[in-house]
Structures are given as structure tokens and as C-alpha cells.
Amino acid sequence: VFQLSVPLNFLGSVYRELKQSLLDMENLFQLQEHEIKIKDVPGAKPLVLNQHTIPGEIRFENVTFGYHPDRPILKNASFVIPAGQKVAIVGPSGSGKSTVLRLVFRFYDAQLGRILIDGQDISQVTIESLRRAIGIVPQETPLFNDTIKENIRYGRLDASDEEIDEMIKRVQLDKLVKDLPDGVNTIVGERGMMISGGEKQRLAMARLMLKHAPITFFDEATSALDTHTEQSLLKTIREVSHSEINTNVSIAHRLRTIADADKIIVLNQGRVQEEGTHKELVEKDLIYANLWNIQEMFELEKEEGLENEKLQ
């Protein structure tokens, strides 16, 4: 028995690692063709999360980074995402919002400056411990050709079926599951049943919650969901954010979704241009206020359009 269990366990852990790295790869914001060169530094230690107070503070110190060194995307960027707070990163398209997330997750390392989590330079900790501390709801949820249950289990591979059922309830996928002949064992994904964008995001949320990560990133999709889906998704996000004390970072395109954030960081051309609450930034009447006014104009027009449709 002993002889057998060793190689099987070994295979098991290799399989799990493989699955996990696949997930990391997939999770992943359209990691186009470039290869990933980031490795643990010799003697890297696991990230130690703050035990005494709330864990999950992220600190950018004079970070400069470009996908091509001669074209910096972040330029000497410094900001703090306080532990346990709801923080939004906003800015015009191409300003580097998603790049912040890729750097924190270490798909790339900064060329200059440091990124610290709970006071530790993330380039010096093990990648495995770093990524374990961070949950992501990506713009596009990767679904594997597998059952609903297994798709959720990717959040934490050793989660029990009961935990998964619990998460399905919390993101309100239980109604959908009940109506399916195979329930949680229904295959979804390209070769299985197609589920809607909103359901996909709920599944991503269940995956995220299963991970119990102290830091979560929501990479808000650019493509607009319909109003009903958006409202219910927002509700889910709020519930998730409130149900656990953790650091929530939203990479936001639609400012209405983050107006209640504790802190909004405004990036512009790779620099931190403004920081503050929605109210403070609107009063400042600079970049954020400008973005807000433009978006509100569109939103109001859209609402008026809908009203007119109803009247006709």
C-alpha cells in the first residue's frame, strides 16, 4: 500500500498543480502570445499576511513599468490600497488599469519601484503564496468543459461538495441548477451547455468566494450587460464584498458601479492623477468629474430613450 500511495499522491499533486497553473493561465486577462518569464527568486519565502489587523494592504512605491521598456505604461506610480477597503481604479481606456492587476498578480515585474503586500515586496515572495492570496473575477470568465460543480471547484481544489452547494446558493445559481436535469453535474463550456453572461459571472463569483482570498480584484467587463443582469450582479458583488472582510479592488469602466468606494484612484497616462472619494473627486472638478459627467450624460440619454420607447 505504501509503495502505491507514494506515486499516486505524487501524481495527484502534480495534477492539482497542473490544473491550478492552467487556471492561473486562463484566469487571465487575454495573455496574448507572450511567454511568462516570472519565476521565484532564489530563497523566496511565502507571503505572510497580516495576522494582527486586517490583512491585504497593497502599496505601489514609485512603480514604473512598460510591456516594452521604451514605452512605459505606468510612470512612477505610487498609491495605497488600504486593507479591508473597497477601492476602485479608474481612468481613460489604455491608462494602465488592468496593468496594475497584472503586476500585483505577477504576470510581469515592475522595471522600477516596488509593490508591497502587507509590507512585503511581492517580487521576493513565492508566486504560489502570492496568487493564493488574490482572487480575481476576470472580464471574461474562463469556463472549462466540465460540470458546473467542477468549474466552481477550480476556486479551491480541495473544497467539499457541501461548500460548493453553499456557494451556488449564495450567488443565486441554485434556481438555474434546480431546473437542469443533471443539476450541478451539467457540463458547461464550449462543448456543453451555454450559460448567459450574468450566470457566468455568478459562477466566477462562486469560484472566487470558495478561494477565501484576502484580496479580490473585479475586472469589470467593458461590454455592457443588460440593465437587469447588471443590477442583480451588482447586488451579488455587494453581498460578496460585505460577507467577508477583505480588500476589494475594482478595475472599473462604469463609474456608477464604484461611486460608493472608500477610495477611487484615477490613472491618467500612467500616472496617479487624483485620489479620493466620489464626492471629493466630483468637487475637485478635474479628470474624474469630467469622466463622470460624460458617463452620466450617456446614462441619462439611455434612460430617456427607454422611457420614450415605453411611451410609444
Ligand code: ATP
Ligand atoms: P481599458 O480601460 O481599455 O481596459 P486599461 O486602462 O485597463 O484600458 P491596460 O490594459 O492596462 O489599460 O493597457 C495599458 C496600455 O498597455 C495600453 O496602451 C495597451 O495597449 C498596452 N498593453 C496592454 N497589454 C499589453 C501587452 N501584453 N503588450 C503590449 N502592450 C500592452
